[in-house]
Amino acid sequence: MSADRARASVDVGAIERNCLRLRSELRGEVQLCAVVKADGYGHGAAQSARAAMAGGAGWLAVATAQEARDLREAGLTTPRVLVMGALSPAELSEALAADADIVVWREQDVQAVAAAGGGRVHAKLDSGMGRLGTRDVEQASRVLAAAQAATGVEPVAAMTHFATADELHDDGFFAGQLDTFAGWARAMKAAHPQLLVHAANSAAVLRDRAAHFDMVRCGIAVYGMDPFGEDPFARALRPALELTSYVAEVKPCRAGESAGYGRRFVADRDTYLGVLPIGYGDGWRRALSNNAEVLVAGRRHPLVGTVSMDNITIELGADERALRLRGESATLIGVQGGERITAEDIARRLGTINYEVTCALTPRVPRVYHRGTARAGQQPGEEADA
Numbered sequence: 001m002s003a004d005r006a007r008a009s010v011d012v013g014a015i016e017r018n019c020l021r022l023r024s025e026l027r028g029e030v031q032l033c034a035v036v037k038a039d040g041y042g043h044g045a046a047q048s049a050r051a052a053m054a055g056g057a058g059w060l061a062v063a064t065a066q067e068a069r070d071l072r073e074a075g076l077t078t079p080r081v082l083v084m085g086a087l088s089p090a091e092l093s094e095a096l097a098a099d100a101d102i103v104v105w106r107e108q109d110v111q112a113v114a115a116a117g118g119g120r121v122h123a124k125l126d127s128g129m130g131r132l133g134t135r136d137v138e139q140a141s142r143v144l145a146a147a148q149a150a151t152g153v154e155p156v157a158a159m160t161h162f163a164t165a166d167e168l169h170d171d172g173f174f175a176g177q178l179d180t181f182a183g184w185a186r187a188m189k190a191a192h193p194q195l196l197v198h199a200a201n202s203a204a205v206l207r208d209r210a211a212h213f214d215m216v217r218c219g220i221a222v223y224g225m226d227p228f229g230e231d232p233f234a235r236a237l238r239p240a241l242e243l244t245s246y247v248a249e250v251k252p253c254r255a256g257e258s259a260g261y262g263r264r265f266v267a268d269r270d271t272y273l274g275v276l277p278i279g280y281g282d283g284w285r286r287a288l289s290n291n292a293e294v295l296v297a298g299r300r301h302p303l304v305g306t307v308s309m310d311n312i313t314i315e316l317g318a319d320e321r322a323l324r325l326r327g328e329s330a331t332l333i334g335v336q337g338g339e340r341i342t343a344e345d346i347a348r349r350l351g352t353i354n355y356e357v358t359c360a361l362t363p364r365v366p367r368v369y370h371r372g373t374a375r376a377g378q379q380p381g382e383e384a385d386a
Helices: 012-023 037-041 045-054 065-073 089-097 107-115 137-149 173-191 202-207 320-325 343-350 354-359
Strands: 007-011 031-035 059-062 080-083 101-104 119-124 153-159 196-198 215-218 241-246 249-253 271-276 293-296 299-304 312-317 329-336 339-341 367-370
Touching: 007 012, 012 031, 012 045, 012 215, 012 367, 031 045, 037 045, 037 354, 045 059, 045 065, 059 065, 059 215, 065 080, 065 089, 089 101, 089 107, 101 107, 101 153, 107 119, 107 137, 107 153, 119 137, 137 153, 137 173, 153 173, 173 196, 196 215, 202 215, 249 320, 271 320, 293 312, 293 339, 312 320, 329 343, 343 354
Parallel strands: 007 367, 031 059, 031 215, 059 080, 080 101, 101 119, 119 153, 153 196
Antiparallel strands: 007 241, 241 329, 249 271, 271 312, 293 299, 293 329, 299 312, 329 339
């Protein structure tokens, strides 16, 4: 029986191995930056950061000043931390106080860093993402020149971000972005030889080595999820997170009886239902009502009825031996017996991406950390390494 009504077990060994697997894609001098924003994509930022560093990551990246400060307060004092998001004046001071690198794309951004006491900056060219950064190549060049000239400001890098790297059959937009950025980056490297150049996310790392430059920023693949939304095992990635609950109750349900709000499940035959104490209050989305499966005793069972805040219901079948499943562990994401459910499977049912599945898990779900022994790419039912 699970010790918690809901639990996310995170295998830090898998994170370490995923980083080693990503490093294997890179030339020896290319650095790996592990993205640990949004609490490590729901896995735990500090624990994920330590595991990523053990796997060869030399940088960490976050989205906010608070996230940078949290890493420092957790004792992660040695790695370089890049804050990739927009910063208010107060947040800029907080990020600099956390000894974080800052992303800039306007000359006034450089002036603000100088006025705040100085710091390290990465100039961002918007090569097609359409969010932060400047689309103007000349402006991006002026930003780096301004950083070079400003007292206390160190120009560290030239960067961009890809919009369609995870779309393997895109219309050439990725190649166009890469070409635009590479041309500008070459000119900036000639003018500022010390610059790091970085652009690639997880998808770009696995897709095109021309996008690797001096450093890559990997997020989703670090946690063993497929950046293309397909099968992580096929890419030799090992999912780090397993989500479990347990069968708190088993009860008979006669034909015509229902379960859950709105009676969205009405039994068409006599059956047994299992009740699991996990729901949308834990991040298990209501859109999974009548639209998911759960593993119990190594078998798949359909989620039936409406997902409520604190409970879901699964159908266990007509055999009265279902009563013996009371107290059994239930796997919502992970491997049980010869079966597995991935975050990608859940994302497809929701019409979303795997990122959202793990990021949606709420603080009510305790994260429990361990170091597993399965090798990267291991299939369900295979023996783990000793």
